[in-house]
Amino acid sequence: MYKYVLRRIFLAVPVLLLSSLIVFGLMRVMPGDALTVLMGESGNIGEKELAKVRKDLRLDLPYYQQYGLWLWQMVSLRPGDSLLTGEPIAVSLGKAIPVTLELAALAMILGLALAIPIGVLSATRQDTASDYAGRVVAVSGLSFPDFWLGTLVITFAAIWFHWIPPIGYTSLWDSPWRNLQQFLLPAAVLGFRLSAATMRMTRSTVLEVLREDYVRTAWAKGLGGRIVVYKHALKNALIPVVTVVGGQLGVLLAGAVVIETIFALPGMGRLTVEAIQYRDYPVVQTNVMLVAAILVSLNLAVDLTYAWLDPRIRYR
Amino acid sequence: MPTQGPKGMHRGVSRRQFLRRAGGTAVGLGALALSRPPRAAAQSTSPYPEWIPASTKTAKRGGTLTRASAWDPPVLDPRLTQSVGLYQFAGLTSNRLVRYVFPEEASGPVDMALKGDLAESWTSSPDYRIWTFKLRQGVKWQNVAPLNGREFTAADVKYCFEAFAKEGVQTFNFKEIEGIETPDKYTVRLHMQTPNVFVAHSLAEPIAVIFPKEILEEDGDLKKRQIGTGPYILKEHTRKVRVVLQRNPDYWDKGRPYVDEYIILITPDDATRKAAFRTKQADFIWTASPSEVEALRKTNPDLVAQSYHNTWVPWGVAMAQDKPPFNDVRVRRAFAMAIDRQKQVDTVYEGHGILGWGVPYIYYQDKRPTAEQFGPWWQYKPAEAKKLLAEAGHPNGFSTTLFYYEYFPQMTSQVQLVQAELKKNLNVDVKITKMDYTTYYGRYADLKWEGLCWGFQSGHAVGVDERTYQYMHSKSTKNFFRVNDPQIDELTVKLRQTPDPKEQRVITKKIVDREYDQVARLWMPYDNGFIVAQPHMRNHASIALRRTDGYGSPHITRVWLDK
Numbered sequence: 001m002y003k004y005v006l007r008r009i010f011l012a013v014p015v016l017l018l019s020s021l022i023v024f025g026l027m028r029v030m031p032g033d034a035l036t037v038l039m040g041e042s043g044n045i046g047e048k049e050l051a052k053v054r055k056d057l058r059l060d061l062p063y064y065q066q067y068g069l070w071l072w073q074m075v076s077l078r079p080g081d082s083l084l085t086g087e088p089i090a091v092s093l094g095k096a097i098p099v100t101l102e103l104a105a106l107a108m109i110l111g112l113a114l115a116i117p118i119g120v121l122s123a124t125r126q127d128t129a130s131d132y133a134g135r136v137v138a139v140s141g142l143s144f145p146d147f148w149l150g151t152l153v154i155t156f157a158a159i160w161f162h163w164i165p166p167i168g169y170t171s172l173w174d175s176p177w178r179n180l181q182q183f184l185l186p187a188a189v190l191g192f193r194l195s196a197a198t199m200r201m202t203r204s205t206v207l208e209v210l211r212e213d214y215v216r217t218a219w220a221k222g223l224g225g226r227i228v229v230y231k232h233a234l235k236n237a238l239i240p241v242v243t244v245v246g247g248q249l250g251v252l253l254a255g256a257v258v259i260e261t262i263f264a265l266p267g268m269g270r271l272t273v274e275a276i277q278y279r280d281y282p283v284v285q286t287n288v289m290l291v292a293a294i295l296v297s298l299n300l301a302v303d304l305t306y307a308w309l310d311p312r313i314r315y316r
Numbered sequence: 317m318p319t320q321g322p323k324g325m326h327r328g329v330s331r332r333q334f335l336r337r338a339g340g341t342a343v344g345l346g347a348l349a350l351s352r353p354p355r356a357a358a359q360s361t362s363p364y365p366e367w368i369p370a371s372t373k374t375a376k377r378g379g380t381l382t383r384a385s386a387w388d389p390p391v392l393d394p395r396l397t398q399s400v401g402l403y404q405f406a407g408l409t410s411n412r413l414v415r416y417v418f419p420e421e422a423s424g425p426v427d428m429a430l431k432g433d434l435a436e437s438w439t440s441s442p443d444y445r446i447w448t449f450k451l452r453q454g455v456k457w458q459n460v461a462p463l464n465g466r467e468f469t470a471a472d473v474k475y476c477f478e479a480f481a482k483e484g485v486q487t488f489n490f491k492e493i494e495g496i497e498t499p500d501k502y503t504v505r506l507h508m509q510t511p512n513v514f515v516a517h518s519l520a521e522p523i524a525v526i527f528p529k530e531i532l533e534e535d536g537d538l539k540k541r542q543i544g545t546g547p548y549i550l551k552e553h554t555r556k557v558r559v560v561l562q563r564n565p566d567y568w569d570k571g572r573p574y575v576d577e578y579i580i581l582i583t584p585d586d587a588t589r590k591a592a593f594r595t596k597q598a599d600f601i602w603t604a605s606p607s608e609v610e611a612l613r614k615t616n617p618d619l620v621a622q623s624y625h626n627t628w629v630p631w632g633v634a635m636a637q638d639k640p641p642f643n644d645v646r647v648r649r650a651f652a653m654a655i656d657r658q659k660q661v662d663t664v665y666e667g668h669g670i671l672g673w674g675v676p677y678i679y680y681q682d683k684r685p686t687a688e689q690f691g692p693w694w695q696y697k698p699a700e701a702k703k704l705l706a707e708a709g710h711p712n713g714f715s716t717t718l719f720y721y722e723y724f725p726q727m728t729s730q731v732q733l734v735q736a737e738l739k740k741n742l743n744v745d746v747k748i749t750k751m752d753y754t755t756y757y758g759r760y761a762d763l764k765w766e767g768l769c770w771g772f773q774s775g776h777a778v779g780v781d782e783r784t785y786q787y788m789h790s791k792s793t794k795n796f797f798r799v800n801d802p803q804i805d806e807l808t809v810k811l812r813q814t815p816d817p818k819e820q821r822v823i824t825k826k827i828v829d830r831e832y833d834q835v836a837r838l839w840m841p842y843d844n845g846f847i848v849a850q851p852h853m854r855n856h857a858s859i860a861l862r863r864t865d866g867y868g869s870p871h872i873t874r875v876w877l878d879k
Contacts, residue, residue, distance in 0.1 A: 031753065084390050086539045151587045158591035159615055165327065167384060167581040167592050168557050262585045266556035270584070274556075278390070280752050 005300070007316055013295045019292040020074070023285050024067050033059060033279045034083040057083055070285060078142055079286040083280045089286050092271060099169060099267035103190065103259065104252050105181055110191030111198065112245070119202025124229060126207065134199065141196025146255045150262035151188050157185065167264050185261040190255050201244045205237035238309050246302030330353050332409070349737035364609065364623040364846060371854040371878070378613040379877040380577040381853075383817070383865060384589040384598040388556055388582045393538035394525050395484030398776040400866045403522045405559055405580060409458075410525035410544030413449050413473065413504075414438065414516050419857040419864070420874040426627065426678045426860045428707040434468065434545065436484055439494045444511040449473070451502040455568045460547050461487045462530045465566060468545050470498035475529045477506075489518060493758050513815045521777040522867040547573040547873045552612055556582055560831070574876035578699040593848065600849040600856060604724070605666050609846050623668075625646040625684070627676040627860045628783065631727070633734065634771025634797045636809065637836070646708035648835035649693040652702035654741040655734055657685065660841040664729045672839035674773065674787070678860055680825040691832045698741035705742050707828055713743030720748070720770030722757035731770060748868040763798060771797055778861040780820070788836070803830050852879040
């Protein structure tokens with residue numbers, strides 16, 4: 001087990017290195033830079049002045065040196081400062097990460113709370129009205145884009161209920177109730193999207209497991225329906241579901257960009273999008289690397305979950 | 317169960333109502349997905365007033381004013397940015413030497429009279445090279461460390477203007493000051509490089525705010541702290557969340573401002589800003605079209621909308637007129653005649669837009685220009701356009717490129733209409749490239765692009781000198797449209813040396829006429845828009861060139877809440 005984990009961590013290094021090269025290269029391929037945006041708009045900036053500021057920010061160094069410098073900053077966990085705001089990136093991330101983390105966690109909880117029961121219900125009542133309703137919900141979740149659903153939800157909440165979440169962000173520790181109001185609706189939208197694939201996967205795997213011999217034996221032994229479905233069938237059906245959920249975390253982070261914009265939440269998504277727009281290289285690079293590291297870790301965590309769900313699985 | 321509003325307001329929605337509406341929402345979502353109501357047909361006039369006069373009631377003190385804003389300032393340093401994100405509140409934390417009238421003092425939306433801000437009076441030498449400003453006495457910096465309410469003096473003005481000239485985005489303007497004298501604590505004397513009658517106007521621009529030396533010297537920049545002499549103290553700026561401004565109790569203009577707290581909620585999404593207005597989380601917002609105001613009126617029937625009429629447009633087709641084929645005036649004229657601008661107004665802007673011109677008309681005439689006034693080349697005459705292009709040596713048209721950044725969705729429709737009409741009327745193939753802002757701006761500002769571009773002139777400073785000399789003189793760094801016309805050069809220089817307002821209007825008209833005749837900049841229609849406010853807001857009207865929600869933010873000093 002430990003060897004397996006170590007090997008996976010070791011294998012993550014080239015993945016992260018490749019990610020770093022791609023994001024660094026892509027940012028440099030894009031025309032324009034932060035200074036052009038920040039200072040050039042007035043039309044008052046001369047080339048000499050721009051060159052001086054570029055030098056101050058080390059943007060005049062050859063690319064390989066800029067890359068080396070940034071890599072060293074990442075390894076030493078000092079990602080530097082934003083070119084745009086001058087704020088240390090660690091501080092920006094310190095503010096943005098809790099927002100996205102809370103949104104993602106809440107969305108995941110809501111998504112799973114919706115997906116698993118409906119998926120099981122669809123499977124146990126195959127081809128009934130409940131099954132069709134569940135499938136409609138799942139297909140809707142797959143079909144509605146985040147931006148569309150988010151915009152409709154906020155507009156209809158305002159028109160019909162004269163209420164929308166309080167604009168802005170209040171920390172969970174400062175005011176849990178206000179925080180919950182701000183996060184519930186965006187998390188529900190994001191969670192609904194997430195639940196769709198999980199719902200469909202739950203339905204099909206539970207259907208498959210319910211046809212297994214051991215389930216038939218359980219029924220034959222006279223076990224109750226809930227015991228059979230939730231204790232014997234569902235646990236074994238969950239491995240593919242966990243894989244799907246793990247794979248959706250990337251989708252969740254992408255969806256967070258849109259949802260954070262619509263609901264005005266200052267999370268990682270908005271931080272990254274703004275940094276891309278302004279060519280704030282260090283912020284984009286650090287954010288992308290952080291997301292890459294999170295995804296690699298989550299994939300590892302998902303793989304390790306298999307053994308908990310199915311004790312027959314061994315890691316070598 | 318009543319829901320708690322943002323400012324302690326209770327809006328009752330019973331549980332029964334809630335459940336009924338929740339059920340309805342699901343149906344409504346589906347219904348909206350299937351059928352979207354058609355946009356309002358083009359309309360030529362707006363049912364909303366162009367001007368909201370000042371309230372005649374005695375102003376009340378107190379309350380919190382809230383606005384949902386699309387803009388978030390990248391930094392707080394006025395030397396480094398001219399973005400509206402910063403100036404939507406910088407004019408409230410800081411003052412300028414001179415200012416334009418507040419709506420409360422204005423006779424109408426085009427009243428552009430100057431008033432003293434930190435300067436009580438100002439005079440110039442007969443040759444307009446030396447400008448003397450007498451400062452208001454007893455003005456104090458805000459009582460915030462490290463200023464701690466120390467007195468504001470002439471030395472502060474000298475330091476600030478020299479810092480603006482030294483580095484940053486305002487260097488070009490402030491370098492026109494040759495030297496600054498401070499004969500006493502309350503007198504500032506500016507020696508200009510060249511005669512310029514518009515110095516006071518330039519210093520009244522929203523970007524000419526005066527900052528203290530202490531912050532710049534302690535921090536090395538002004539990116540994080542903003543302390544001024546203004547009516548509001550910056551209490552909080554949390555990027556991507558909000559800006560909180562608190563009334564300055566020691567403000568030199570006693571009794572003002574009226575509102576205790578002004579909160580700007582950073583809300584990037586348009587639908588969310590509208591939802592914030594509907595639910596009274598925002599006291600005022602900007603909307604583009606009449607149909608949007610009508611939609612808001614359905615939930616907020618008592619809203620107050622001001623129909624804002626632009627006096628100029630920021631966008632137009634920029635042509636690489638220093639290179640073929642656009643160095644031939646006949647090609648530029650043919651393009652102008654081949655594009656139906658009125659159609660854009662009627663369709664893209666639902667009739668509530670303007671045809672487009674670059675110099676605010678209020679600087680040369682009283683009434684909004686009519687289509688005829690632009691002259692023969694600006695009338696939609698496709699057959700003549702085709703003939704003229706043939707005379708220029710392109711009987712079969714040609715291929716060119718156009719790049720743009722979509723500042724707002726309507727712009728893409730305009731770009732596509734232009735493309736279609738150039739193809740249909742002139743057989744000119746335009747290959748369109750839509751870019752992200754940084755790519756667009758980088759290419760646009762380096763002035764080396766070829767073909768066409770959807771060009772713009774920024775809106776941070778809109779004095780007549782800015783709109784003529786700064787944007788059209790061939791040697792100006794802001795000459796993005798690459799105008800290179802000796803007559804325009806001569807006229808723009810002459811204008812800044814002409815003190816008589818009547819004569820200024822004559823010269824400005826000549827510049828504009830020349831611009832139209834040469835099709836130096838091919839202006840495109842733009843929306844007018846609306847400032848939409850809750851019924852309790854008073855004295856919030858926008859004046860020409862100064863929207864209360866943008867660069868006209870100092871207007872908030874005189875806003876009060878009638879509730």
